[in-house]
């Protein structure tokens with residue numbers, strides 16, 4: 001592969017003024033510097049290689065050019081002082097040449113990819129056509145690449161930026177690479193889901209369904225896609241299996257873009273490049289069922305929360321806040337929720353399932369999640385095909401591995417911690433084991449969080465659950481007991497600073513990796529207002545925040561379906 005080709009038998013072309021021998025190797029295009037080019041002084045440095053898997057498109061342009069006369073091919077003084085030579089150099093004949101224009105994806109920095117053009121010029125027209133055809137055939141032969149794309153653009157995402165991002169950053173690249181695509185600018189919430197449930201998109205050949213916006217519009221596509229794949233209504237007993245009908249995608253253009261961040265999509269352009277090249281990975285999907293009936297309420301791919309985060313969402317959805325405060329409403333709602341600092345009685349039943357690739361011997365990892373294995377590109381935990389196999393990698397990795405992170409002490413947090421007055425929640429958590437697999441916990445919770453990925457974002461690089469994995473078939477459940485405001489503030493600051501929650505919350509946090517979870521609000525005797533001792537049963541409950549959408553049912557049953565969907569992305573790069 002590293003040998004300079006035998007130029008008697010290799011076709012050549014010009015690229016950036018240098019003549020190269022062109023070789024189509026097994027998985028890449030090689031440009032080798034020839035003996036008659038200036039590169040012969042340091043040929044290795046000038047050689048170029050491009051993986052076929054990174055080539056976005058190939059085009060050929062045949063044009064007629066004037067052939068310089070033999071006299072003008074030798075440099076004369078006039079070539080250095082062209083302004084003295086008012087009349088053009090004498091030209092003799094014209095000749096045809098072909099330009100092969102390649103659009104190639106290049107990584108600028110981790111998770112950031114950009115298209116880049118490469119022009120190869122050859123006078124041998126037959127060779128040019130042959131090279132173009134071979135490259136086109138190789139690209140078309142790749143089964144990963146989508147054939148027809150449908151984009152769902154949410155015009156209200158990201159404070160109204162999504163449509164602009166789609167028009168300015170996405171459409172020009174789609175046109176440049178000649179991809180078949182259609183798009184819908186949604187007119188109301190639920191539009192994308194409705195379309196996927198009602199339209200015959202499979203028959204029309206759409207094999208890539210891409211949300212343009214935030215996690216909310218992606219969740220709509222997820223709902224529409226999974227439900228359209230089922231013949232019957234999904235209930236808690238349904239056994240959902242992965243489908244290869246279409247690959248889902250997300251072009252991040254929303255307020256937080258947690259899903260895109262966790263699967264390595266640094267921005268809209270990088271996400272589109274992943275789509276066009278067909279780079280995909282598998283993602284777990286959580287399903288939330290009504291506890292009493294077992295009916296499906298919603299699917300989620302990232303976050304399910306009860307307590308602080310759902311109260312914040314509920315407050316932010318108030319019409320007057322939406323109307324007057326736009327994105328700022330989250331900060332205002334968060335501040336209000338913080339000062340109220342509510343906590344809720346609840347009973348959690350969880351199941352860890354069989355062998356768990358991510359846990360050590362017990363379901364509760366004492367180090368979790370401050371020390372663990374990051375879910376990243378080519379993740380060894382998610383790639384385990386049989387999670388019941390004893391051969392699965394155990395976390396954490398060796399300390400030298402770049403996948404391993406350790407929480408860092410923050411001076412600011414330390415000072416806050418030193419001032420912390422102990423907690424509001426006084427009762428000890430009640431933990432019981434009801435069967436071999438199921439465990440119970442009753443407590444007063446400030447937060448109940450179940451995530452299927454780390455829920456990181458640009459503002460919170462390690463996310464809510466730094467050691468969570470996208471495709472391990474488990475939800476990471478964090479149970480935060482009722483805590484005081486200082487501790488709560490400390491916890492919220494730690495999320496944005498990439499410090500694991502265990503370090504901040506200590507014994508107020510219990511973390512589990514589960515396959516199933518049931519949450520029930522617990523009823524507490526409450527004294528009547530009249531001051532009598534007659535007790536009534538009262539429930540203080542709130543809503544759930546499911547990938548940014550509200551679920552009003554408080555009592556729920558949650559299941560996770562391992563690697564249920566395929567999504568365009570390749571995991572985080574570091």
Ligand SMILES: Nc1ncnc2c1ncn2[C@@H]1O[C@H](COP(=O)(O)OP(=O)(O)OP(=O)(O)O)[C@@H](O)[C@H]1O
Nearest residue numbers: 157158186187188189190213214215216217254255
């Ligand atoms: N045309 C539309 N008008 C209003 N809402 C819409 C429209 N299309 C989709 N939606 C809804 O907008 C919500 C938010 O969308 P998304 O998460 O994509 O954007 P975002 O900027 O991250 O949102 P948020 O402001 O909630 O953080 C979703 O619930 C989605 O169903």
